[in-house]
Amino acid sequence: MKVLVVDDEPLARQRLCRMLRARAPGDELYQAANGPEALEQNRLFEPDVVFLDIRMPGMDGIETARHIGQAAQPPAIVFCTAYDQYAIDAFESRAVGYLLKPVQEQKLEAALAAAARTTRYQLQALAQDTRQERRCLSSHTSTGTRLLEVAEVRALLAGHKYVSAIHPGGSLLVDESLRELEEEFGDRFLRVHRNALVARARVRALHREKSGEWVLELDGVEERPVVSRRHLAELRAVLEHL
Amino acid sequence: MTAADAQRRATPDSARSGRGLRLPDLCAGTAVLFLGLIGALLAFCFVLFDSGLRAFDWIGLGRAAAFICWNMLASAAALCALAPVLRRLRLPLGACAALAAILGVCLFSSIAQRWLLGTVIAGYPFVLDVEGLFRNLLVGALLGMAALRYFHLQGELIERERAELDARIRALQARIRPHFLFNSMNIIASLIPGEPEQAERAVLDLSELFRASLREGPATVPVAEELDLCERYMRLEGWRLGARLRFDSRIEPLPAGATLPSLCVQPLLENAVYHGIQPLQDGGVVRFEVSCVAGRLRFEVSNPLPPEGVASAGSGMALANIRSRLAVIYGDAAELIAAPEGNVYRAILSLPSTVSA
Numbered sequence: 001m002k003v004l005v006v007d008d009e010p011l012a013r014q015r016l017c018r019m020l021r022a023r024a025p026g027d028e029l030y031q032a033a034n035g036p037e038a039l040e041q042n043r044l045f046e047p048d049v050v051f052l053d054i055r056m057p058g059m060d061g062i063e064t065a066r067h068i069g070q071a072a073q074p075p076a077i078v079f080c081t082a083y084d085q086y087a088i089d090a091f092e093s094r095a096v097g098y099l100l101k102p103v104q105e106q107k108l109e110a111a112l113a114a115a116a117r118t119t120r121y122q123l124q125a126l127a128q129d130t131r132q133e134r135r136c137l138s139s140h141t142s143t144g145t146r147l148l149e150v151a152e153v154r155a156l157l158a159g160h161k162y163v164s165a166i167h168p169g170g171s172l173l174v175d176e177s178l179r180e181l182e183e184e185f186g187d188r189f190l191r192v193h194r195n196a197l198v199a200r201a202r203v204r205a206l207h208r209e210k211s212g213e214w215v216l217e218l219d220g221v222e223e224r225p226v227v228s229r230r231h232l233a234e235l236r237a238v239l240e241h242l
Numbered sequence: 243m244t245a246a247d248a249q250r251r252a253t254p255d256s257a258r259s260g261r262g263l264r265l266p267d268l269c270a271g272t273a274v275l276f277l278g279l280i281g282a283l284l285a286f287c288f289v290l291f292d293s294g295l296r297a298f299d300w301i302g303l304g305r306a307a308a309f310i311c312w313n314m315l316a317s318a319a320a321l322c323a324l325a326p327v328l329r330r331l332r333l334p335l336g337a338c339a340a341l342a343a344i345l346g347v348c349l350f351s352s353i354a355q356r357w358l359l360g361t362v363i364a365g366y367p368f369v370l371d372v373e374g375l376f377r378n379l380l381v382g383a384l385l386g387m388a389a390l391r392y393f394h395l396q397g398e399l400i401e402r403e404r405a406e407l408d409a410r411i412r413a414l415q416a417r418i419r420p421h422f423l424f425n426s427m428n429i430i431a432s433l434i435p436g437e438p439e440q441a442e443r444a445v446l447d448l449s450e451l452f453r454a455s456l457r458e459g460p461a462t463v464p465v466a467e468e469l470d471l472c473e474r475y476m477r478l479e480g481w482r483l484g485a486r487l488r489f490d491s492r493i494e495p496l497p498a499g500a501t502l503p504s505l506c507v508q509p510l511l512e513n514a515v516y517h518g519i520q521p522l523q524d525g526g527v528v529r530f531e532v533s534c535v536a537g538r539l540r541f542e543v544s545n546p547l548p549p550e551g552v553a554s555a556g557s558g559m560a561l562a563n564i565r566s567r568l569a570v571i572y573g574d575a576a577e578l579i580a581a582p583e584g585n586v587y588r589a590i591l592s593l594p595s596t597v598s599a
Contacts, residue, residue, distance in 0.1 A: 008523075009425070010484040015432035034523050055421075057523045082424035101424055102431040 002028045006038040007053035035059025039145045042068050047075050049115050054081045067138040069123045076115035090129035094122050133184050139172045148172045154202045154218045155225050158195035168220040196225040262329045263336035264397025268318040281311035313351050317344045348382035407570045418455050429481045447474035462501040471508050479515050486525025494533040500595045503567050509560040510543040510589045518545025539595045544588040
């Protein structure tokens with residue numbers, strides 16, 4: 001079995017690895033100290049089980065799980081925490097595996113026995129329970145996982161099959177639908193068209209083109225998303241408050 | 243406020259919390275000033291009633307003001323001297339004794355005034371003015387009773403507020419972050435097989451921190467004790483966060499015997515670690531400077547400010563907690579400032595370096 005242990009505290013990683021090795025000396029063990037490292041290890045080694053600490057700097061455990069869970073064959077996920085009543089309640093109600101630190105042997109055994117694939121739906125519900133929005137969007141391609149901070153995104157445009165996240169460095173194809181993204185990041189993004197969300201804080205100006213279409217100018221990118229008639233009034237009201 | 247005052251405020255006094263008469267400290271400068279002011283106003287009222295506006299008796303005002311102020315200040319001095327005795331008496335008895343003291347002062351000063359103004363200065367033979375004396379004593383008794391009642395109610399109110407604050411301090415002090423407890427336990431479990439000596443040290447550090455947070459005793463401890471707790475706390479966090487946590491501490495020599503409220507510096511370090519270092523993937527440096535300048539102890543803790551949006555809420559509670567404890571013990575003499583400065587968050591605690599007797 002291949003196991004990935006993710007925790008920002010070196011001693012905590014060490015102890016879990018030691019327990020896993022004592023239990024099954026043949027297992028392949030991998031370690032990561034933060035979310036992005038975990039995604040990279042996950043892609044390279046395709047573990048069967050991932051132990052994820054919840055409180056980590058930058059990308060926390062639940063967000064890391066959501067990015068990992070987007071893969072076609074996601075690993076089983078077991079969350080670890082020292083104390084986090086909200087998260088524990090959420091794990092209980094969503095029937096997601098978790099361990100409390102310091103981890104006990106029998107509990108570890110039970111968690112491994114019960115470790116099943118955590119579905120994308122479960123992970124999304126978990127994020128809602130713990131009232132967290134992700135800090136990054138991710139894109140999974142054959143060459144690797146690319147991460148993009150949500151704060152950098154200027155607009156989300158739905159294309160034929162994928163949604164592309166427009167940012168000053170280019171664009172990134174993401175797996176979620178525009179509706180899912182709007183639900184998660186409703187405070188940050190505003191719908192301006194059936195196929196476009198724009199970052200509220202990045203809107204610079206509203207123009208009318210010669211063709212009669214209204215378009216938005218955004219901070220730091222060339223793209224000019226089109227505003228549909230239906231959303232124009234609402235957009236104007238928001239712009240007045242900026 | 244003096245050190246002795248601070249100690250008195252901090253430790254609940256069993257005698258004071260009895261059922262006796264409550265009196266403020268009538269020897270204090272502000273009390274004397276207010277009594278003088280009230281005396282002058284009373285004199286003004288009496289004379290105004292007596293002579294009316296048009297023929298206002300300025301000389302009478304001077305005489306009345308001198309007499310009333312003398313009476314009030316002498317009564318205050320008497321009550322101040324008798325305060326330890328009055329506090330031990332039961333309430334009705336204490337009140338009667340206080341009133342008797344006031345009437346005694348009034349009797350003496352009435353006779354003295356008549357003798358001084360009538361016999362010594364004007365040269366008339368001394369005759370006891372029984373009616374005037376009785377009038378003075380009646381006014382003295384009425385005003386004295388009103389004042390005592392007021393002092394007593396005010397004292398009870400202050401005591402109740404202080405008791406509530408004391409209870410809050412104890413409740414706040416016993417709060418240790420559960421996260422910290424379980425993470426520390428996890429560290430100890432990790433250290434036991436490979437580094438048993440370090441594990442033993444971690445157990446000792448953790449137990450000292452717990453002992454301090456559970457302590458119910460004097461509100462203040464020697465500074466060295468608090469600095470020891472800080473060191474233990476940072477060692478535990480150092481094991482947990484590894485190379486991510488760098489600690490740079492500079493401690494200047496402090497006056498021997500200086501004290502401060504227990505656990506009012508360690509939470510500043512805890513905040514720095516939780517809100518400054520932990521959210522940073524590469525960690526950072528917590529700087530800790532302790533000095534004593536111009537009779538004031540100064541503790542400065544600074545940490546890098548994590549990028550916007552990462553900062554977790556909750557540091558305000560620890561700061562408010564420390565502030566309310568400082569307010570009980572030092573009044574306005576202690577100060578805790580915490581604010582971001584550029585990309586650094588800085589907390590500065592400054593308090594008088596009181597030396598306990």
